[in-house]
Structure formats: C-alpha cells, structure tokens
Amino acid sequence: MSLSKPSFLRTSSALAALATFGLAALTSQSAHAIDIDAGDYTALPEGTNVVALYGQHAQRNSLYARGDQVKGNYGLDSNIGVLRIIHFTKIAGYIVDPQILLPFGELKAKGDVAPVLGKGSGVADAIFAATVWTINDPANRRYLGITPFVYAPIGNYDRNKALNLGENRWKYALQVGYIQGISEKFTVDLAADVTAYGKNNRANTAGQTLEQNQSYQLQAFLRYDLRPGIDLRAGLSRGHSGSTKLDGVSQANTGNRVDKFQLGTAAFITPTTQVMALWGKDLSVSNGFKENSRINVRLLQLF
DSSP: OOOOOOOOOSSSSHHHHHHHTTTTTHHHHTTSSOOTTTTTTTOTTTTTEEEEEEEEEEEEEEEEEEEEEOOOOOOEEEEEEEEEEOOOOTTTTTTEEEEEEEEEEEEEEEEEHHEEEEEEEEEEEEEEEEEEEEEEEEGTEEEEEEEEEEEOEEEEEEEETTTTSSOOEEEEEEEEEEEESSSSEEEEEEEEEEEEEOOOOOOOOTTEEEEEEEEEEEEEEEEEETTTTEEEEEEEEEEEEOEEEETTEEEEEEOEEEEEEEEEEEEEEETTTEEEEEEEEEEESSSSSEEEEEEEEEEEEEO
16 A cells, blocks of 8 residues: 655754654655555456455664765654555446545654654545556556546644644646566566645644655566466565755755565465565665565455
8 A cells, every 4th residue: 555755964953854844755655555566557357346455564763864874763663554445447448447545554753753753643645546558458468557646635634743644735646557478477567657746734833834846656576477376576666755845945855765675475365365465675765764674465355
C-alpha cells in the first residue's frame, strides 16, 4: 500500500535535522502508495470490482548520510495498512479503473531519536487514481497502463510533531506499468513513475514552508507460475526522492536514493480471493533510515 524523505550529521544535530524536516516523505514510503505489486497492471473485465486490504510491518535500525551509516542507535518502526477499492469500467473503448486508497497506521521512533521524533498514528492522506489501459492483450499476457494519482491532504497532521501520517500537502504522480508474458511460466512486470509535490506551509513548529523537488522510481518484478493461480515473485526497485527547501533555503542532503528488493508469493485460495505475502529490505540508502526488514501482506477480493 499501497504505503511514501533529510540532512543528518553524526552528533545531536542529526536529531535536529530529523525534527526540522518532519519526515513527510518517509510517511509516503511507509505506506507504499506508489509501489506496485506484480500483476497490478492486469486489466480486468468491465464491471469487475476489487476490494484489497494491505498490511505492512517495517523495521529500520540504521541511519545514513551521503551514503555512509551514521554512528549511533537510530531506529524507526512502522505498521501501515491500506484499504483499496477499485471498479473496472470502459470509457471510449478503453478499460479504466477508478479507485481510492485509504492508508492508516503508526510510526514509532526507537533508540537515540525516540525522544525527538516520538511516534505518530492515525489516517494518512487519501489517494485517488485511475489506470487507462492502452494495451489490453490477455491472450499474450501483455498490458500497458497509465495511472495518474492525486493525494488529498486529509490525513492526521500536527506541525508540532515530527512523525505524521498526513503530509499537509497535495501530491501528484504519474505511473506507467507494463506486463509481458515471456514464456508459459514466466511474466515480467515493469513500472516507472514521477511524483510532484505541493507546498506544506506548516512544515514545523516555526511555521516554515516545505517545498520538494520531483521524485522518481523504477520497479521490476519477475513472476514464475507454479500452477494456475499460484506464483512466486521477486522484485527490485530504485527510487530517488527530491531534495527539499524550507522557506526557500535548500536543505543539504535531503534527496534520497533507495534500492530495495522483495521476494514472495501470491495464490488464489478461491476463484475470487487472492492472498499475497512478501518479504523485503532496502539494499542501499543514500540519506535517511534504511529498512532492514519489511513484511507485506494483501487480501484481495473480486466480485
């Protein structure tokens, strides 16, 4: 969840930087709203409805600056859920799936940063999206979809708290996803996206305005069908979050490059009910917390 980040030094100034930035982007990454799961860009028949419930637990036990680990005891755990509702319809001959995603959960700092960052919980910003499929070729397992996203700032947000589920800013993303069957058993899923950010005019206790440059992400999955309805899947992604400004002043090292890996399985336990489970971790991080472990689960119902 479908669930989406600051400048650090080796002393107490690292904690001050964390609190100043507010970790707005970290919340978005935790919810994984722009991350895909393998098969997401499969176009379903007109009239199909989907309800999916996502859950993720992630642990972060290290902090990085300029690609180097910061010495100290820094940690952040997150428990994020997403309710996703999708309807497939047809417009001008194209399959389209208007949808809404409602993230919720909690963030909790650990170790030396716990007194500064504390914790945050509640609902995150609502996400509205709709994929338009320009290629819909089920016979050859070939699909191409384009998805605009709009993030509405309705989530829990308090400028006096460092950790918030809401971001107090509008966000806009555009993603392109492609699926290609490459043999009877193997399928490749690819996706690329860009995210643009509105201003947060209450970014911290001083009431400063946060601006952020665009973020980008590339994702790839390889699926292997064990038998109809059951697959193994592995994925890699590279993301780069844009650097930030506070009241027009550039914040050094706030851009973050993240490479991550995940491995798991998905199975239809009935013709209309699918369960998915994935384990993953960050392979490298340039600035910010590094996830040493995450578990994603999803329950999906077709009707």
